[in-house]
Amino acid sequence: MSDQQKHGNGAKPPSGHGIxxxxxxxxxxxxxxxxxxxxxxxxxxxxxxxxxxxEADASLPVQPPSVMDKKHTPPTGDKHDYxxxxxxxxxxxxxxxxxxxxxxxxxxxxxxxxxDRPGMLRMHRAVEALALAWAFTGDERYAAKAAAFLRVWFxxxxxxxxxxxxxxxxxxxxxxxxxxxxxxxxxxxxxxGVYVSFGGVIEGSSLPLLFDVVEMLxxxxxxxxxxxxxxxxxxREFMQWLLTHQxxxxxxxxxNNHAVWYCVQIASYALLCGDLEVARDILENRVPSLMSxxxxxxxSMPHEVSRAVGLHYVLFxxxxxxxxxxxxxxxxxxxxRCRTADGRSLKAAIDWAVPxxxxxxxxxxxxxxxxxxxxxxxxxxxxxxxxxxxxxADARARVPRAEGTGVMALLYPxxxx
Numbered sequence: 014m015s016d017q018q019k020h021g022n023g024a025k026p027p028s029g030h031g032i033x034x035x036x037x038x039x040x041x042x043x044x045x046x047x048x049x050x051x052x053x054x055x056x057x058x059x060x061x062x063x064x065x066x067x068e069a070d071a072s073l074p075v076q077p078p079s080v081m082d083k084k085h086t087p088p089t090g091d092k093h094d095y096x097x098x099x100x101x102x103x104x105x106x107x108x109x110x111x112x113x114x115x116x117x118x119x120x121x122x123x124x125x126x127x128x129d130r131p132g133m134l135r136m137h138r139a140v141e142a143l144a145l146a147w148a149f150t151g152d153e154r155y156a157a158k159a160a161a162f163l164r165v166w167f168x169x170x171x172x173x174x175x176x177x178x179x180x181x182x183x184x185x186x187x188x189x190x191x192x193x194x195x196x197x198x199x200x201x202x203x204x205x206g207v208y209v210s211f212g213g214v215i216e217g218s219s220l221p222l223l224f225d226v227v228e229m230l231x232x233x234x235x236x237x238x239x240x241x242x243x244x245x246x247x248x249r250e251f252m253q254w255l256l257t258h259q260x261x262x263x264x265x266x267x268x269n270n271h272a273v274w275y276c277v278q279i280a281s282y283a284l285l286c287g288d289l290e291v292a293r294d295i296l297e298n299r300v301p302s303l304m305s306x307x308x309x310x311x312x313s314m315p316h317e318v319s320r321a322v323g324l325h326y327v328l329f330x331x332x333x334x335x336x337x338x339x340x341x342x343x344x345x346x347x348x349x350r351c352r353t354a355d356g357r358s359l360k361a362a363i364d365w366a367v368p369x370x371x372x373x374x375x376x377x378x379x380x381x382x383x384x385x386x387x388x389x390x391x392x393x394x395x396x397x398x399x400x401x402x403x404x405x406a407d408a409r410a411r412v413p414r415a416e417g418t419g420v421m422a423l424l425y426p427x428x429x430x
Contacts, residue, residue: 035332036391061423069146072139077165078132079172087180088201097130099182113186119321119381144226156233168243176251181213211260218274221281252282269316273333296346310356312365321381334359371408386413394425
Protein backbone atom coordinates (compact mmCIF):
# COMPACT_ATOMS: atom_id res chain seq x y z
CA MET A 14 0.00 0.00 0.00
CA SER A 15 1.31 3.46 -0.90
CA ASP A 16 1.76 6.31 1.55
CA GLN A 17 -1.04 8.10 -0.24
CA GLN A 18 -3.41 5.19 0.32
CA LYS A 19 -2.40 4.81 3.94
CA HIS A 20 -2.79 8.46 4.86
CA GLY A 21 -5.47 9.64 2.46
CA ASN A 22 -8.23 7.14 3.11
CA GLY A 23 -10.19 8.94 5.79
CA ALA A 24 -8.64 7.46 8.91
CA LYS A 25 -9.25 9.78 11.84
CA PRO A 26 -6.19 11.45 13.32
CA PRO A 27 -5.68 11.94 17.05
CA SER A 28 -8.04 14.54 18.47
CA GLY A 29 -7.34 17.55 20.63
CA HIS A 30 -5.31 19.78 18.33
CA GLY A 31 -7.95 21.46 16.23
CA ILE A 32 -11.34 23.10 16.09
CA UNK A 33 -14.36 21.02 15.16
CA UNK A 34 -16.99 23.53 14.07
CA UNK A 35 -15.28 25.54 11.38
CA UNK A 36 -18.36 27.33 10.01
CA UNK A 37 -21.69 28.25 11.52
CA UNK A 38 -24.36 28.81 8.88
CA UNK A 39 -27.21 30.70 10.61
CA UNK A 40 -30.03 29.17 8.59
CA UNK A 41 -28.78 25.60 9.01
CA UNK A 42 -28.41 26.13 12.75
CA UNK A 43 -31.87 27.70 13.06
CA UNK A 44 -33.44 24.90 11.06
CA UNK A 45 -31.77 22.23 13.18
CA UNK A 46 -32.94 23.93 16.39
CA UNK A 47 -36.48 24.19 15.06
CA UNK A 48 -36.61 20.53 14.11
CA UNK A 49 -35.11 19.53 17.46
CA UNK A 50 -37.84 21.45 19.28
CA UNK A 51 -40.47 19.69 17.15
CA UNK A 52 -38.79 16.30 17.73
CA UNK A 53 -38.39 16.06 13.95
CA UNK A 54 -34.68 15.29 13.68
CA UNK A 55 -33.58 12.48 11.36
CA UNK A 56 -31.79 9.61 13.16
CA UNK A 57 -28.21 10.83 12.38
CA UNK A 58 -29.15 14.32 13.56
CA UNK A 59 -30.73 12.98 16.75
CA UNK A 60 -27.53 11.02 17.37
CA UNK A 61 -25.61 14.26 16.83
CA UNK A 62 -27.72 16.07 19.41
CA UNK A 63 -27.11 13.30 21.94
CA UNK A 64 -23.38 13.53 21.22
CA UNK A 65 -23.49 17.32 21.68
CA UNK A 66 -25.28 17.04 25.02
CA UNK A 67 -22.86 14.34 26.17
CA GLU A 68 -19.90 16.57 25.31
CA ALA A 69 -21.47 19.49 27.13
CA ASP A 70 -22.21 17.29 30.16
CA ALA A 71 -18.57 16.22 30.23
CA SER A 72 -17.52 19.88 30.45
CA LEU A 73 -19.76 20.74 33.41
CA PRO A 74 -17.38 19.46 36.13
CA VAL A 75 -14.23 20.70 34.35
CA GLN A 76 -12.11 23.47 35.85
CA PRO A 77 -11.85 26.15 33.13
CA PRO A 78 -8.28 26.48 31.81
CA SER A 79 -6.40 29.76 31.82
CA VAL A 80 -3.08 31.17 30.66
CA MET A 81 -1.94 30.89 34.27
CA ASP A 82 -1.85 27.08 33.95
CA LYS A 83 1.15 26.80 31.64
CA LYS A 84 4.43 25.37 32.92
CA HIS A 85 6.60 28.04 31.32
CA THR A 86 6.60 31.79 31.95
CA PRO A 87 7.15 34.20 29.04
CA PRO A 88 10.13 36.59 29.17
CA THR A 89 7.98 39.40 30.58
CA GLY A 90 7.58 37.38 33.75
CA ASP A 91 3.82 37.78 33.33
CA LYS A 92 1.89 34.55 32.88
CA HIS A 93 -1.06 36.58 31.62
CA ASP A 94 0.89 36.87 28.34
CA TYR A 95 0.03 34.10 25.91
CA UNK A 96 3.05 31.83 25.31
CA UNK A 97 3.16 28.90 22.88
CA UNK A 98 5.70 26.64 21.22
CA UNK A 99 5.60 26.35 17.43
CA UNK A 100 3.63 23.12 17.06
CA UNK A 101 5.86 21.64 14.33
CA UNK A 102 9.17 22.48 16.06
CA UNK A 103 11.32 19.67 17.47
CA UNK A 104 14.67 19.40 19.27
CA UNK A 105 17.57 19.60 16.82
CA UNK A 106 19.15 16.13 16.41
CA UNK A 107 22.29 17.68 14.92
CA UNK A 108 23.43 19.76 17.90
CA UNK A 109 24.51 18.75 21.43
CA UNK A 110 22.05 21.11 23.15
CA UNK A 111 19.25 20.31 20.64
CA UNK A 112 19.08 24.00 19.66
CA UNK A 113 17.83 25.70 17.63
CA UNK A 114 14.67 23.65 17.23
CA UNK A 115 13.93 22.44 13.69
CA UNK A 116 10.72 22.11 11.72
CA UNK A 117 8.96 18.81 10.96
CA UNK A 118 5.97 20.05 8.98
CA UNK A 119 2.72 18.41 9.97
CA UNK A 120 4.15 16.61 13.01
CA UNK A 121 3.09 18.03 16.37
CA UNK A 122 5.67 18.10 19.15
CA UNK A 123 4.06 16.88 22.43
CA UNK A 124 5.99 19.61 24.27
CA UNK A 125 3.29 22.04 23.12
CA UNK A 126 1.20 20.74 26.04
CA UNK A 127 3.43 22.73 28.43
CA UNK A 128 2.31 26.03 26.86
CA ASP A 129 -0.95 27.89 26.22
CA ARG A 130 -2.29 26.65 22.88
CA PRO A 131 -3.82 23.36 24.13
CA GLY A 132 -5.58 25.17 26.97
CA MET A 133 -7.05 27.71 24.57
CA LEU A 134 -8.29 24.93 22.31
CA ARG A 135 -9.83 23.07 25.26
CA MET A 136 -11.57 26.27 26.30
CA HIS A 137 -12.86 26.77 22.77
CA ARG A 138 -14.18 23.22 22.45
CA ALA A 139 -15.91 23.39 25.82
CA VAL A 140 -17.55 26.78 25.17
CA GLU A 141 -18.63 25.65 21.72
CA ALA A 142 -20.26 22.47 23.03
CA LEU A 143 -21.85 24.22 26.03
CA ALA A 144 -23.22 27.16 24.03
CA LEU A 145 -24.66 24.88 21.38
CA ALA A 146 -26.16 22.58 24.03
CA TRP A 147 -27.76 25.64 25.62
CA ALA A 148 -29.14 26.72 22.24
CA PHE A 149 -30.67 23.30 21.59
CA THR A 150 -31.92 22.42 25.08
CA GLY A 151 -32.42 25.70 26.95
CA ASP A 152 -30.67 24.19 29.98
CA GLU A 153 -29.16 27.15 31.84
CA ARG A 154 -26.44 24.94 33.34
CA TYR A 155 -24.73 24.85 29.96
CA ALA A 156 -24.88 28.62 29.48
CA ALA A 157 -23.59 29.23 33.01
CA LYS A 158 -20.62 26.93 32.50
CA ALA A 159 -19.81 28.44 29.11
CA ALA A 160 -19.84 31.88 30.71
CA ALA A 161 -17.46 30.64 33.41
CA PHE A 162 -14.98 29.37 30.80
CA LEU A 163 -15.11 32.70 28.98
CA ARG A 164 -14.63 34.81 32.09
CA VAL A 165 -11.62 32.79 33.22
CA TRP A 166 -9.85 33.06 29.87
CA PHE A 167 -10.75 36.62 28.85
CA UNK A 168 -12.03 38.87 31.62
CA UNK A 169 -11.27 37.72 35.19
CA UNK A 170 -8.34 39.93 36.33
CA UNK A 171 -6.72 37.00 38.13
CA UNK A 172 -6.65 34.69 35.11
CA UNK A 173 -7.31 36.67 31.91
CA UNK A 174 -5.11 36.49 28.83
CA UNK A 175 -3.51 39.80 27.93
CA UNK A 176 -4.83 40.80 24.46
CA UNK A 177 -1.66 40.13 22.46
CA UNK A 178 0.25 37.22 20.98
CA UNK A 179 3.77 38.58 21.29
CA UNK A 180 5.12 35.21 22.38
CA UNK A 181 3.08 32.87 20.18
CA UNK A 182 5.10 30.16 18.39
CA UNK A 183 8.27 30.42 20.42
CA UNK A 184 11.37 29.01 18.67
CA UNK A 185 13.77 27.54 21.27
CA UNK A 186 17.35 28.43 20.51
CA UNK A 187 19.01 31.07 18.38
CA UNK A 188 17.76 32.84 15.30
CA UNK A 189 19.39 30.20 13.15
CA UNK A 190 16.00 28.62 12.52
CA UNK A 191 14.94 28.98 8.87
CA UNK A 192 11.31 29.16 7.85
CA UNK A 193 8.87 31.07 5.68
CA UNK A 194 8.20 33.07 8.84
CA UNK A 195 11.61 34.45 9.87
CA UNK A 196 12.43 34.40 13.58
CA UNK A 197 12.06 37.65 15.45
CA UNK A 198 13.61 38.49 18.79
CA UNK A 199 11.02 39.69 21.29
CA UNK A 200 12.32 41.21 24.49
CA UNK A 201 10.83 40.73 27.90
CA UNK A 202 12.29 42.25 31.05
CA UNK A 203 15.81 42.39 32.46
CA UNK A 204 17.29 41.75 29.02
CA UNK A 205 15.47 38.45 28.63
CA GLY A 206 13.73 37.50 25.43
CA VAL A 207 12.96 34.73 22.98
CA TYR A 208 12.83 34.17 19.25
CA VAL A 209 9.31 33.76 17.89
CA SER A 210 7.68 33.50 14.50
CA PHE A 211 5.31 36.36 13.71
CA GLY A 212 3.29 33.55 12.12
CA GLY A 213 2.19 32.73 15.66
CA VAL A 214 -0.64 35.20 15.13
CA ILE A 215 -2.40 32.32 13.32
CA GLU A 216 -3.12 30.79 16.73
CA GLY A 217 -5.77 33.44 17.21
CA SER A 218 -7.72 31.94 14.32
CA SER A 219 -9.93 29.98 16.72
CA LEU A 220 -11.19 33.11 18.47
CA PRO A 221 -13.58 34.46 15.78
CA LEU A 222 -15.22 31.03 15.63
CA LEU A 223 -15.54 31.08 19.40
CA PHE A 224 -17.12 34.55 19.43
CA ASP A 225 -19.73 33.30 16.96
CA VAL A 226 -21.12 30.86 19.52
CA VAL A 227 -20.99 33.48 22.28
CA GLU A 228 -23.86 35.20 20.44
CA MET A 229 -26.06 32.26 21.47
CA LEU A 230 -25.44 32.95 25.15
CA UNK A 231 -27.00 36.42 25.01
CA UNK A 232 -30.49 34.96 25.43
CA UNK A 233 -29.49 33.24 28.68
CA UNK A 234 -29.48 34.70 32.17
CA UNK A 235 -25.87 33.54 32.65
CA UNK A 236 -24.28 35.92 30.15
CA UNK A 237 -24.86 39.52 31.18
CA UNK A 238 -24.55 42.80 29.35
CA UNK A 239 -21.49 43.50 31.50
CA UNK A 240 -19.92 40.19 30.42
CA UNK A 241 -20.55 41.15 26.82
CA UNK A 242 -19.06 44.60 27.28
CA UNK A 243 -15.90 43.18 28.85
CA UNK A 244 -15.46 40.59 26.10
CA UNK A 245 -15.94 43.20 23.39
CA UNK A 246 -13.38 45.37 25.15
CA UNK A 247 -10.88 42.51 25.06
CA UNK A 248 -11.57 41.91 21.36
CA ARG A 249 -11.17 45.62 20.59
CA GLU A 250 -7.75 45.73 22.30
CA PHE A 251 -6.61 42.58 20.54
CA MET A 252 -7.77 43.94 17.16
CA GLN A 253 -5.82 47.14 17.70
CA TRP A 254 -2.73 45.13 18.62
CA LEU A 255 -3.08 43.08 15.42
CA LEU A 256 -3.55 46.21 13.31
CA THR A 257 -0.62 48.14 14.77
CA HIS A 258 2.05 45.65 15.89
CA GLN A 259 4.64 44.47 13.39
CA UNK A 260 3.63 40.84 14.03
CA UNK A 261 0.17 41.63 12.67
CA UNK A 262 1.42 43.72 9.77
CA UNK A 263 3.75 40.94 8.66
CA UNK A 264 1.00 38.35 9.04
CA UNK A 265 -1.27 40.41 6.79
CA UNK A 266 1.35 40.23 4.04
CA UNK A 267 1.84 36.45 4.06
CA UNK A 268 1.26 34.66 0.75
CA ASN A 269 -0.63 31.71 2.29
CA ASN A 270 -3.46 30.89 4.72
CA HIS A 271 -2.00 33.15 7.42
CA ALA A 272 -3.09 36.34 5.67
CA VAL A 273 -6.61 35.00 5.12
CA TRP A 274 -7.00 34.03 8.76
CA TYR A 275 -5.60 37.43 9.77
CA CYS A 276 -8.45 39.01 7.82
CA VAL A 277 -10.94 36.66 9.48
CA GLN A 278 -9.73 37.84 12.86
CA ILE A 279 -9.83 41.56 12.06
CA ALA A 280 -13.25 41.40 10.37
CA SER A 281 -14.71 39.34 13.19
CA TYR A 282 -13.48 41.64 15.97
CA ALA A 283 -14.54 44.72 14.01
CA LEU A 284 -18.09 43.37 13.55
CA LEU A 285 -18.22 42.32 17.20
CA CYS A 286 -17.18 45.82 18.29
CA GLY A 287 -19.35 47.66 15.78
CA ASP A 288 -16.42 49.08 13.80
CA LEU A 289 -18.05 48.69 10.41
CA GLU A 290 -15.49 50.83 8.61
CA VAL A 291 -12.69 48.40 9.46
CA ALA A 292 -14.88 45.39 8.67
CA ARG A 293 -15.90 46.81 5.30
CA ASP A 294 -12.30 47.61 4.36
CA ILE A 295 -11.32 43.99 5.04
CA LEU A 296 -14.29 42.42 3.29
CA GLU A 297 -14.58 44.73 0.28
CA ASN A 298 -10.91 45.47 -0.39
CA ARG A 299 -8.49 43.08 1.24
CA VAL A 300 -10.31 39.79 0.64
CA PRO A 301 -10.63 40.16 -3.16
CA SER A 302 -6.93 41.07 -3.20
CA LEU A 303 -6.14 37.89 -1.24
CA MET A 304 -8.15 35.83 -3.72
CA SER A 305 -6.03 37.21 -6.56
CA UNK A 306 -2.82 36.40 -4.66
CA UNK A 307 -3.64 32.98 -3.29
CA UNK A 308 -6.11 31.29 -5.64
CA UNK A 309 -5.10 30.36 -9.18
CA UNK A 310 -7.61 30.77 -12.04
CA UNK A 311 -8.20 26.99 -11.95
CA UNK A 312 -9.01 27.22 -8.22
CA SER A 313 -5.83 25.59 -6.90
CA MET A 314 -3.77 27.08 -4.08
CA PRO A 315 -0.06 26.31 -4.65
CA HIS A 316 1.05 27.58 -1.23
CA GLU A 317 -1.19 25.01 0.47
CA VAL A 318 -0.98 21.90 -1.72
CA SER A 319 2.77 21.64 -1.11
CA ARG A 320 2.35 21.17 2.65
CA ALA A 321 2.89 17.87 4.47
CA VAL A 322 -0.89 17.45 4.78
CA GLY A 323 -1.81 19.58 1.79
CA LEU A 324 -5.53 18.82 1.73
CA HIS A 325 -5.82 19.93 5.36
CA TYR A 326 -4.27 23.30 4.48
CA VAL A 327 -6.43 23.69 1.38
CA LEU A 328 -9.51 23.12 3.54
CA PHE A 329 -8.12 25.37 6.30
CA UNK A 330 -7.78 28.22 3.79
CA UNK A 331 -11.18 27.58 2.23
CA UNK A 332 -12.77 27.71 5.66
CA UNK A 333 -11.14 31.08 6.24
CA UNK A 334 -12.51 32.46 2.97
CA UNK A 335 -15.94 30.94 3.70
CA UNK A 336 -15.98 32.53 7.15
CA UNK A 337 -15.23 35.86 5.49
CA UNK A 338 -18.07 35.25 3.04
CA UNK A 339 -20.47 34.54 5.91
CA UNK A 340 -19.34 37.74 7.64
CA UNK A 341 -19.73 39.67 4.39
CA UNK A 342 -23.42 38.77 4.34
CA UNK A 343 -23.92 40.84 7.50
CA UNK A 344 -22.97 44.06 5.71
CA UNK A 345 -24.11 43.27 2.18
CA UNK A 346 -20.79 42.10 0.69
CA UNK A 347 -21.14 38.99 -1.51
CA UNK A 348 -17.84 37.11 -1.36
CA UNK A 349 -19.41 33.78 -2.32
CA ARG A 350 -19.68 35.03 -5.91
CA CYS A 351 -16.81 37.53 -5.96
CA ARG A 352 -14.62 36.85 -9.01
CA THR A 353 -11.45 38.50 -10.32
CA ALA A 354 -11.10 39.39 -14.00
CA ASP A 355 -9.09 36.21 -14.64
CA GLY A 356 -11.49 33.90 -12.80
CA ARG A 357 -10.02 33.59 -9.32
CA SER A 358 -12.75 33.10 -6.74
CA LEU A 359 -13.84 31.24 -3.64
CA LYS A 360 -16.25 29.22 -5.79
CA ALA A 361 -13.43 28.20 -8.16
CA ALA A 362 -11.33 27.09 -5.20
CA ILE A 363 -14.20 25.07 -3.72
CA ASP A 364 -14.85 23.48 -7.12
CA TRP A 365 -11.17 22.53 -7.37
CA ALA A 366 -11.16 20.95 -3.90
CA VAL A 367 -14.51 19.13 -3.98
CA PRO A 368 -13.30 15.91 -5.64
CA UNK A 369 -10.52 15.49 -3.06
CA UNK A 370 -12.79 16.31 -0.12
CA UNK A 371 -15.17 13.64 -1.43
CA UNK A 372 -12.41 11.03 -1.47
CA UNK A 373 -10.65 11.13 -4.83
CA UNK A 374 -6.90 10.33 -4.56
CA UNK A 375 -4.69 13.28 -3.63
CA UNK A 376 -2.16 13.73 -6.47
CA UNK A 377 0.36 15.82 -4.56
CA UNK A 378 2.78 15.23 -1.69
CA UNK A 379 1.74 12.16 0.38
CA UNK A 380 0.25 13.00 3.76
CA UNK A 381 2.55 12.59 6.78
CA UNK A 382 -0.50 11.89 8.95
CA UNK A 383 -4.12 10.95 8.21
CA UNK A 384 -6.58 13.51 6.92
CA UNK A 385 -9.95 13.56 8.66
CA UNK A 386 -12.36 13.84 5.74
CA UNK A 387 -15.29 14.65 8.02
CA UNK A 388 -13.75 18.08 8.63
CA UNK A 389 -14.76 19.01 5.07
CA UNK A 390 -18.47 18.56 5.80
CA UNK A 391 -19.10 22.14 7.08
CA UNK A 392 -17.61 23.70 3.94
CA UNK A 393 -19.54 21.40 1.59
CA UNK A 394 -22.81 22.00 3.45
CA UNK A 395 -22.24 25.77 3.51
CA UNK A 396 -21.40 25.81 -0.22
CA UNK A 397 -24.50 23.77 -1.04
CA UNK A 398 -26.71 26.13 0.94
CA UNK A 399 -25.15 29.38 -0.25
CA UNK A 400 -24.34 28.57 -3.89
CA UNK A 401 -27.46 26.41 -4.37
CA UNK A 402 -25.74 23.68 -6.35
CA UNK A 403 -26.70 20.07 -5.71
CA UNK A 404 -23.21 18.78 -6.52
CA UNK A 405 -21.87 20.23 -3.27
CA ALA A 406 -24.61 18.46 -1.33
CA ASP A 407 -23.84 15.25 -3.24
CA ALA A 408 -20.15 15.59 -2.38
CA ARG A 409 -21.07 16.10 1.29
CA ALA A 410 -22.93 12.76 1.14
CA ARG A 411 -19.86 11.02 -0.37
CA VAL A 412 -17.36 12.11 2.30
CA PRO A 413 -15.37 8.98 3.22
CA ARG A 414 -16.13 7.41 6.59
CA ALA A 415 -18.54 10.19 7.47
CA GLU A 416 -21.14 8.02 9.22
CA GLY A 417 -19.88 8.75 12.72
CA THR A 418 -19.63 12.50 12.42
CA GLY A 419 -21.74 13.15 15.51
CA VAL A 420 -22.42 16.84 15.99
CA MET A 421 -21.64 17.60 12.34
CA ALA A 422 -24.64 15.52 11.32
CA LEU A 423 -26.76 17.87 13.41
CA LEU A 424 -25.24 21.17 12.28
CA TYR A 425 -24.49 20.29 8.65
CA PRO A 426 -27.14 17.74 7.56
CA UNK A 427 -27.33 16.10 4.17
CA UNK A 428 -29.66 18.03 1.92
CA UNK A 429 -31.50 17.87 -1.40
CA UNK A 430 -31.80 21.27 -3.08
